[in-house]
Amino acid sequence: MMNTIFTPPMYIQRYEFVIDFVKKNKPKKVVDLGCNDCTLLRKLKFHREIELLAGLDIDSAVIRDKMYELAPIPTDYLQPGDHPLTIELYQGSVTERDPRTKGFDLVTSIELIEHLQLEEVDRFTEVVFGYMAPVAAIISTPNADFNPLLPGLTGFRHYDHKFEWTKAEFQTWAMKVCREFGYVVAFTGVGQIPAQEESIGFCSQIGVFQRDRSGGDATRLQSNVTEEHLPYRLLYNVVYPSLCDSNIFQRTLVNEVLYWAETLRREWLEETTGEGEEESKQTDEEEEDCSRERMEREESQTGEEQEDRERVEADGRGFEVENEEVEVQGRTDRGQEEPYREGQSVCVSLVRLWSCPRVQALSGTVQRLTEVLLEDSRVQLTNDGTAVVLADSDDEDLEWVETCDNTGTGQFLVSSVENEDWETELG
Template structure:
């Protein structure tokens, strides 16, 4: 049978949430009835979100799909400055838990119709009265549309306890606004044929609730109730790698410094070896017998040409931090200044600095592992090593598989 909606109706519901997120840029988002975590998996790519949480009564289903939300290798290899924490809970939307209060956005996609009418009242009190989010998106089937759905007699899903008309949904939503201090706009997804749109409305009706007073109104209510309540079970939590974490920043910076310094060294040694460089002549003999060279390496920058010096001993090439900071945009971006670059590198076991910590020392010869005078060579050359790293809110309705 041909698909009735394109894109599929569940995708349209998710896209509605995504469009809202793109426009309003909430930092904390909670999906009630997260089930297979499909919506959360899409939302994790939105850079403004710092906390992404899901709640479902079916813990087994959440556990089966929660690893879809785990960071992948590229998140660790190329972390950004964005912060993201993901938390998944098992519990009922009719119970309070203080960990899920004060979110910027709470979504309830095709959830409330799975509750008894008595539980819907508890849902209203918990979500709007206790959680006090800035915004709430609620979608639920519009029973007036059912006559257009092939193969549907009665409710759309065997677990539905009710399906509201547009008037019934509006009545519930306006009461929520009156009781808990919200305003609501009505819309939906899944359009009927043009000649029937006014008579039946959308297939899924949606209420977008905004708290009166916005974030200020929400924060004021949060301060009124200090008691902590923990009714839910935390099933999964993960922090995505972020450059705002000093340990992660140092790790990435060290990798960039080593790679950039090795690249500069290779170019400098090539000039020195081929005789194409500006200098590359012996300046002095070190006490250890190694020749010390000084070569001027011209590095073209965006609008000017700057000349830097690299120093070569028998074992090391000394790459000044000022060279790295000025010539390597990623190093400059990560460190912010030469002073901060020095501070972040000092004490790292993977980085060898000279005595005054003004340059990185890069080995440029194969070292004899059996040679006993390694450390003395470094000291005699004037360098020293620095000190040492549910409830199913988005399940496919039975009829949707066939339309």
């Protein structure tokens, strides 16, 4: 079996190649041609530098089967991105030109072209590099030179393959693309057997195309298409929550303020009077319930998607745990702007709250923070507008728990308009 030859499997290595390219080059608009069951798209959606993520496949059934897995999950509402992510899925042929596919930073075509007739490859080439004219394109296809190394393989790797190029044939096609459409290409791939001769190359060969800014006619076909003609059928469209939405921005900032105000109040009470221990225990239990509910929801994701999210958050998006450690240490060191009592309430200064990195990043200035809080009925400020007032009672704590339990149940914009072979083994 192929899994005994390559670890991780080939399909994962191909996807990881694309993900590494995205992490390095940070494209804002990405389209995957031949997206199939949207596996690559589900991985890419966690990379928040992407603003538009599109997929195209000729088979609408395979898209519909998995497309709702691209919908936002609760953590997308708890931690909205700085900009909205739009995901669009289309049914159509890669040999047709649709104006909605122009202007992308990256086009991916992973193990697709070998399913086309040779005469269709020329059309595919014109559409991708002449009409779509992306900044970059990643094209992968099986390497026929590698086939003799695959145990038991006779013929092509998949019953639907119309051809499989050798290393020389693939590079000949790629160099022709560069000459005709103004690109430069780097050849690489995934899947090698170290004991074999290097000249054989990779199991899956990859061409990474970059538009040559120094010359080349990358737009010569655009004048020959009627822009109103839209051959692709939109199957799915979703817009993720983001801080660009004023309501989401205000809700996110207020939730952060209330969370840190309550945290500071509890710590101050414990340090000064020994109060708050019982309510702290109660709040911790409630937070554990929230965490348990969130974990149960995220367990519905595949293991690979969960690993992708954890990896992206570890790269800097999951700021909470790390920042909390920094903030707690920072509060210990500063010692100023401490909470104080005012009647039966505890007041936490806005200056102190603003010093929390996440609050500061969202609001920018104390003045802006004050303006936002004045507009929100969930927040009570002192008469001079310099501190948040927290009632020293259980009812207020319960109100906060309800407020912070935002599990993403709010509305989001969404609309929905067998043979075993070597391709399966190669992933």
